[in-house]
Amino acid sequence: MSIITDEDVANEEKPNRRQRQAARIAEAASAGLKAILVKIILLGLVDAIALYALFVLFAKGQWIVFGLVLAVTLIVNWIYFSPGKLPAKYLTPGVIFLVIFQIFAVGYTAYIGFTNYSTGHNSDKDQAVSALMSSALERVPDSPTYAVTVVDRVGTLSLLVTDPDGDVSIGSNDEPLQRVSDATVEGGKAVAAAGYTSLSFQDVVARTDEITKMAVPYSEDPNDGSLRTPDGRNAYLYLSTLVYDEQAGTMTNTGTGVVYSDTGEGAFTSPDGEAMLPGWRINVGFDNFVRAFTDEGIRGPLVSVTIWTFFFAGISVASTFLLGLFLAIVFNDLRMKGRKFYRVAMILPYAFPAFLSALVWAGMLSESFGFINQVLLGGAQIPWLTNEWLAKFSILLVNLWLGFPYMFLVCTGALQSIPEELQEAATVDGASPWAVFRLIKLPLLLVSVAPLLIASFAFNFNNFNLIYMLTGGGPRDAEASVNVGATDILISMVYKVAFTGQTRDYGLASAFSIIIFILVAVISIISFRKTKALEDLN
Numbered sequence: 001m002s003i004i005t006d007e008d009v010a011n012e013e014k015p016n017r018r019q020r021q022a023a024r025i026a027e028a029a030s031a032g033l034k035a036i037l038v039k040i041i042l043l044g045l046v047d048a049i050a051l052y053a054l055f056v057l058f059a060k061g062q063w064i065v066f067g068l069v070l071a072v073t074l075i076v077n078w079i080y081f082s083p084g085k086l087p088a089k090y091l092t093p094g095v096i097f098l099v100i101f102q103i104f105a106v107g108y109t110a111y112i113g114f115t116n117y118s119t120g121h122n123s124d125k126d127q128a129v130s131a132l133m134s135s136a137l138e139r140v141p142d143s144p145t146y147a148v149t150v151v152d153r154v155g156t157l158s159l160l161v162t163d164p165d166g167d168v169s170i171g172s173n174d175e176p177l178q179r180v181s182d183a184t185v186e187g188g189k190a191v192a193a194a195g196y197t198s199l200s201f202q203d204v205v206a207r208t209d210e211i212t213k214m215a216v217p218y219s220e221d222p223n224d225g226s227l228r229t230p231d232g233r234n235a236y237l238y239l240s241t242l243v244y245d246e247q248a249g250t251m252t253n254t255g256t257g258v259v260y261s262d263t264g265e266g267a268f269t270s271p272d273g274e275a276m277l278p279g280w281r282i283n284v285g286f287d288n289f290v291r292a293f294t295d296e297g298i299r300g301p302l303v304s305v306t307i308w309t310f311f312f313a314g315i316s317v318a319s320t321f322l323l324g325l326f327l328a329i330v331f332n333d334l335r336m337k338g339r340k341f342y343r344v345a346m347i348l349p350y351a352f353p354a355f356l357s358a359l360v361w362a363g364m365l366s367e368s369f370g371f372i373n374q375v376l377l378g379g380a381q382i383p384w385l386t387n388e389w390l391a392k393f394s395i396l397l398v399n400l401w402l403g404f405p406y407m408f409l410v411c412t413g414a415l416q417s418i419p420e421e422l423q424e425a426a427t428v429d430g431a432s433p434w435a436v437f438r439l440i441k442l443p444l445l446l447v448s449v450a451p452l453l454i455a456s457f458a459f460n461f462n463n464f465n466l467i468y469m470l471t472g473g474g475p476r477d478a479e480a481s482v483n484v485g486a487t488d489i490l491i492s493m494v495y496k497v498a499f500t501g502q503t504r505d506y507g508l509a510s511a512f513s514i515i516i517f518i519l520v521a522v523i524s525i526i527s528f529r530k531t532k533a534l535e536d537l538n
Helices: 006-060 063-081 086-112 125-135 201-206 208-212 287-294 296-331 339-346 354-364 371-376 388-416 420-428 433-461 464-470 490-499 506-537
Strands: 137-139 146-153 156-162 168-172 184-186 189-192 226-228 234-240 242-245 250-253 259-262
Touching: 006 063, 063 086, 086 506, 125 137, 125 234, 125 242, 137 226, 146 189, 156 189, 201 208, 287 296, 287 506, 296 339, 296 388, 296 433, 296 490, 296 506, 339 388, 354 371, 354 388, 354 464, 388 433, 388 464, 420 433, 433 506, 464 490, 490 506
Parallel strands: none
Antiparallel strands: 137 234, 146 156, 146 234, 156 168, 184 189, 226 234, 242 250, 250 259
């Protein structure tokens, strides 16, 4: 009979402990390897996108952006492949998205606000010159025939040209002809070039409209004309009736003899003030802001829209808050039966998409076939959305319907967070229900709700969806020199100036955007400072 001692037990447990330790080390190593693989894959995707962007930026000569993308890519790889730096690894994605979607957007908008960027002034001078001369091209009567092959690279069409002497060159709408030495020639005609895809006959037929509109500059000098092809097989030389003198900065119309000069306003202008379009984008300083406040056709609508914007945002916040607070008080009473059902019913308008609800209301308020006129009012013809004052009332009514559920939820939560002991103590001391609400509940409620009221004001200040979906900003103000209506708020006015109508003034719209940004920022700063007085009640 053998006796098992403590030493034997310890010797048996040692291998088991070693095995468990080895298993834990193996498991940790496996988890670490998986994390490294995931990191490599994600960074590989980021680097691939960055590399593609670098090639595109290099091809377009965007050296500043090229340097920024390269620097950011190198910094990101250094952060994530270096040991430690845990805070930087968490902060880097947020900082990058902040810079792209916030700082860059605000900065670029500010930059556009100091330019004449608009319809007819949306490119640089070289592109404007090229567009002007291309618009006045006429075929040279005795032009030689150039054999061409239409080729494609990354979605951009080019012409592979074989001239009568057998020399091969290639060019596109934006790039003049350049000699090609490694083209594939068959039957005395270049049919392919390295880095390009030659279009088949079927592809040429399918893209005939795009091909026939091409005008490939013959050289760097725009006065040398361009090559155009009517069939994708042969091209001919076209010369412009406009002659550009780069040294003098003039554009001469050979048909009329009129000389258009660069007067520094972003367009070639004749002696009698006629400007040739397209022009080009230039910096105009504070001209857009000066126009906004001095041009009567712009200043008048801007003032009226600004007043209506403040009124709309203020009334919307006040009405939704008061209605939401009233309903929260009513349904917070324990004596109310079916409170859960009513609370669910109250938040239904908030559950549906706002733009969809606005479209439904637009149909219901229609003057001709709307539910309100035809059913509730017995076939009345009330212009809810086309009369200036009724349209404003309709917008406030619909916004009340859309906004009170949010305030109802917020006020319900705030009321339930107020200790019952305070109300009971005030009641014992003889305070009336109104005094309890006014002196105890409302101040404590505002401590929690005041920042949300400020946020709600800022939201309604830029409530584009409601205005656009319900009235489109109408009815139109016929006396204004910009496209604006009676129910437009500042943000919808900016949208119309920038993106609707025959003339789209991005520079003026950006100036308006900067004004809106400053107004909202100032209002928010003042409001948050005022709400600090409520913190003493907490």
